[in-house]
Structures are given as structure tokens and as C-alpha cells.
Amino acid sequence: MIATLTAPPRPADPPLPVLLPAVRRREHLNRPGRTAAIALSGTLTAVVEVDGHAQSEDALARRGLRIRQAWDESAHQLIAAAQTLHGTRFWTRPVQGGGLQIRTDAAPASAWLAHPHPFRLLNEHLSALLATPQPVYLLPDSHTLLAFPDLPSPPASSAGRESWLSPRPLVWQRGFPAESH
Template sequence: MSIVTTPPTALIPAIHPYSWSESTLGGPHRAFIALSADLCMGLHALSHQGHDLVMPGRPLSLHDVGELGLSVHRAWDEAAHRIIDFARTEEGIGVRTRRIQKHIGIRLPGLQVSTYGAPPGSWLAHPYPFELLHEHIQGLLGCEPHYLLPREDLLIAFPAGHPRLAEAQRWARRQGPTLPLAALRFDGGFPARVHPDG
């Protein structure tokens, strides 16, 4: 029997390749929800990385979540609301962006996105925060965005169908990727892979 020391208020959703959800070597079954054929959300305990940033810490098992008296779905919802609360400022919900043309050395009219409190990948791990973020980025770009998320903490948004995507993916490959390098689109609140034909 394990002892769960993580209160429900200390959960964070994290985005992972779908293969992460598979139990390893007979270990505990991870608490996850499939987001697409390529990605899943895993529930994690919070790991503080300074006074204003939290990152996903230890992954939780199904047993851990049950010990909290929550279903995985309920814990997912609560964790999503928590990351929005982390980002709340007096002015609203804090999202920082910067133009990426100079930063990555590619003439791609896009934005690097960072979020207050939790990494941007956590925002893509639940429909509610992803919709808030997507609508904000769509307003800034003035068009439908697609995304590159090579790591939980590195999100690039750019105009859908941009011809320099392959160059941006090569750049992302040099950033120590832990997630698939396919471009992602917003699909009813979920991150879905952009297929080459559209």
C-alpha cells in the first residue's frame, strides 16, 4: 500500500507522447487520459521551480488518484482549473509571447508562448485552458494557429499551413525534444496532429 502525500490541490496535468501511458516493467498503472492518437495527459504532483513557476513532478498512478478520493477525470478537471488559477494576475490570465523570427533564425511569423505559473504544455493537456490559450493566440496572429511543442516548456505558435514548418521542426529537433515534433492543431479542445495533406 502506498501513502499519498499529494493533496488534490497539488496536481498538474502534463502532456506526453501516448507511449508514456503504457505501464513499464509491471509498475503502477499511470493516471492518464488519451488526448489524441499521439498524445496523452498524465497527472503529476507539483514540483516547484521557483516562487512563480510549477512544473510536473512525480507521475501519479491510478491508485494514487483513487487515494485522493477522485476519479482520473475529476482530478484532470481540477488540475486544469488550478493551472488557470496559477496564471491569474490582477490584469487577467497571464500569457507572455514574443516574436520568434529573431529567436529561432527562421522567417516564420509566429510566437513563442509562455504561461504564468505552469508550463504551456500543461495548457494543451485539457480542453478548457487550451481553448483559452488558443483563442488568445488566434487573436494575436489574426489567423488560425498551429503549434509546435517539442517540450512541455517550449510552445511555438504560427499561422496554419505556413511553408516554413519543416525548418521550424528542424530547429525544434535541436531543442532537446521530449514530445513528437509534428505540428499540432486545436481540435475541439484537444491537440491533434496536423497531417501533411491538411
């Protein structure tokens, strides 16, 4: 059967912007009252970004989303963006001290710590690669995520780490990045 059109085809709706999770230090949030954020730990928060810009609750509401919905959707989009025919893609390379540096294609590596579901996937993968039940993470900045089988020895000097995204080592705890002592 052949169909004929009586009107020109309607252009496709523009794609919705991709929501991605991101990790921020609480004290570094721009206008803390305006940026939509969810606490991850005592010092870290999750925000939802569009094109690298943290969204306000008002901006999310204009999309018909509450912060929790946007956070969940951003995690879903992060995982979907990392899928290949072979599974979820993480790039790793060895670093001094027996650890790995992690990189992903769709977002800064730190985004994988911004929601329990992607963090669980990452943590399980790195646990297997590092042969440890509890990797220890160092997070100097949003693009640099390091994982070790245990705290690097000797521990990196805490001098200079005050400016890191997370000045203390992190571990996975019930889906969230918890400070390791």
C-alpha cells in the first residue's frame, strides 16, 4: 500500500537536552539556594547539568521534573551514554601505587559517583579489576578519578588536597561516596 501525504511532513521535535549528574563540593555551589542539589556526603553534593551548566529547581520544574526525578533521569542517561555492544564502557589505565585512573566518554569520571546506581556499576567493575571488595577513590577534580585496592601507601600528602574536589579518600557505602579515614 502506498500512502500519500496531504501536507508536508512535520519536522521532528528537537531532541531534549541530555541531563547528566555531576559532583560538586558543597561550598563551591554557585548560589547554593538556587542550584538544585542532593547531598551525597558531608562535603559532596550531586547536581544535574545540561551542557555543563548546573540546573536550578526552577529550570528543572520548567521541564516538568522535580530534583529527584531529574537526578534519577540523569543517572539513566549517563549509563545509557556509556553503553556499547559489549556493555558499559569505562576506560582505565594504571597509575603509580597499583591503582587505576578512570575515564568515560559521555561525562567526567566523577559523574559516576553522583548517583547510587552508576556508582554501584562502577564500584563493582573496579572491585573486580582491582581484586578488592572495597576500592578507595581519590577525586582531585571532576575529570580525574583514581581507584586503588586500598589507601595508597605512602598516602598522598594532605598538603595541597584542600583544593581537590574531595580532599579525603572516598569509598562506596550503600551507593554513596563516603569519606574514608
